[in-house]
């Protein structure tokens with residue numbers, strides 16, 4: 307499909323565009339300017355990125371080749387040397403930003419801390435020196451399993467500083483899930499805290515680390531523990547060290563290691579269509595550049611902004627848009643330990659008011675939770691500092707969009723609905739506020755340099771308003787480089803799902819989408835066996851593997867069903883082994899089992915026991931039918947391939 311014309315976009319009635327003053331002061335001031343930029347980038351992407359790399363980043367050594375594209379492997383800025391921690395910290399120290407707030411942190415119990423760029427730099431250097439003291443070398447992997455406290459960001463930056471790739475594991479994952487990730491990454495050191503606060507309770511993180519290591523992670527020599535909650539914590543002599551003990555004698559100077567552009571920056575595990583999560587690998591320079599520029603343009607970032615992204619650093623959003631993107635720009639980034647909770651339904655709005663947050667970035671699931679808690683909470687706070695709102699993680703339903711726009715944005719703030727993934731590293735399809743008018747529920751247009759399309763499985767563009775697969779047709783700087791330890795899986799999953807033709811490769815995102823008559827993208831959700839529960843991405847196979855690892859389970863099939871609050875809820879169809887009673891007790895036991903195998907985020911909302919599962923004659927579970935059943939819908943589509951119709955009838959009648 308050709309690019310939309312400006313006239314056709316502006317003719318739309320449902321559009322929202324902030325006032326003229328906003329656009330005049332924005333980085334990208336008009337749709338016309340966006341389009342010129344887009345066309346310039348599309349005509350010669352390497353040239354476009356090279357110009358930005360030169361202007362926006364510090365280089366120890368300039369690159370020789372901008373892009374080396376040997377599908378599906380892309381290398382950006384080959385021969386160049388930089389360091390993302392240097393770009394996030396050191397270069398600001400020679401400017402007035404030295405004493406600017408880099409990180410504002412608010413703990414759930416109401417404690418808080420502000421670190422200037424100079425202070426953050428010092429603590430990062432101290433931690434980097436402690437890593438070295440513990441025997442960590444460039445290239446060694448470090449596991450981070452932390453609550454949302456400044457030390458989580460400090461640890462990430464300290465890793466980047468010495469060239470030790472981090473793998474951050476979300477604190478809500480269980481000991482078992484943590485173990486799997488540490489084993490796969492062969493982590494040498496783990497950084498954790500005694501605990502963290504979440505929904506008025508302490509999450510005992512160190513205890514989980516102990517359990518994970520008990521199960522056997524031979525690569526881990528040391529554990530560094532930050533004292534956060536102060537409860538009694540077991541410390542294994544010789545292995546476990548308190549951060550404050552080692553920090554006391556650590557130097558606050560540690561030069562940033564010049565890193566090759568393509569040196570690994572981090573591994574982040576994410577769910578896919580098989581049972582085993584994939585280690586998504588991101589590298590240094592391209593990731594730095596892309597997260598830097600997308601933060602700057604998409605949030606129209608200014609030095610006066612107070613920027614708050616409510617994600618957890620355990621997810622890609624936390625990596626790219628709490629830590630690296632904002633700090634690389636010298637911004638003030640807010641970090642909040644807590645989650646929206648009924649005991650303090652106004653907690654988010656208190657943070658906005660207290661710090662005068664100007665840019666607020668959250669997920670549709672959080673917005674839906676706030677709607678439920680009532681608009682009197684935000685209305686009782688002064689939210690006038692806000693100027694831009696953002697959303698990420700799942701398609702935003704128009705009701706939530708309109709509420710966000712009206713109650714939080716006071717019909718004044720543009721909403722940037724950013725479509726992207728762990729794999730893409732940064733925003734791919736997103737409004738640029740002031741330039742691209744928004745429509746509720748649409749991520750609008752691709753970021754300059756991103757050649758996106760909606761295609762069929764042969765790679766042919768589908769027509770206007772036709773559903774198809776979201777695909778990216780040119781490499782971009784922050785694209786994932788591989789699946790850690792499994793390059794074959796990388797190629798198969800992302801670059802061969804739509805077979806290449808005539809030298810054209812298609813990055814397959816796994817999302818369905820359509821483009822409307824103005825060329826705007828509407829992302830419809832996953833087309834594979836990945837579900838999104840409260841914006842957390844989970845593979846149905848992963849949950850099935852957890853279920854069948856319990857001795858009572860013969861077979862399990864997991865599907866998502868629509869859920870008003872969480873987007874999707876997990877429904878598990880389970881057949882039990884002989885000798886076990888399918889009843890309430892087993893129901894509870896299995897839910898708990900999934901929690902201990904993966905984490906509370908994967909707890910099934912519902913388990914339906916059944917003698918058998920609907921399968922095709924070749925023995926494949928027909929999940930489509932189970933999805934219909936779970937949602938209480940009529941069975942749609944063809945059922946002629948079903949092996950045994952009576953299975954379906956029984957499931958339908960609840961027998």
Ligand code: PRX
Nearest residue numbers: 698699700701723724725726727728829843
């Ligand atoms: O299905 C899309 C959905 O989230 C998936 C990526 O999940 P994850 O790697 O965990 O990263 C989440 C944060 C970037 C996508 O394949 N998704 C993300 N953002 C949007 C979205 N769906 C619709 N609209 C969005 N803005």
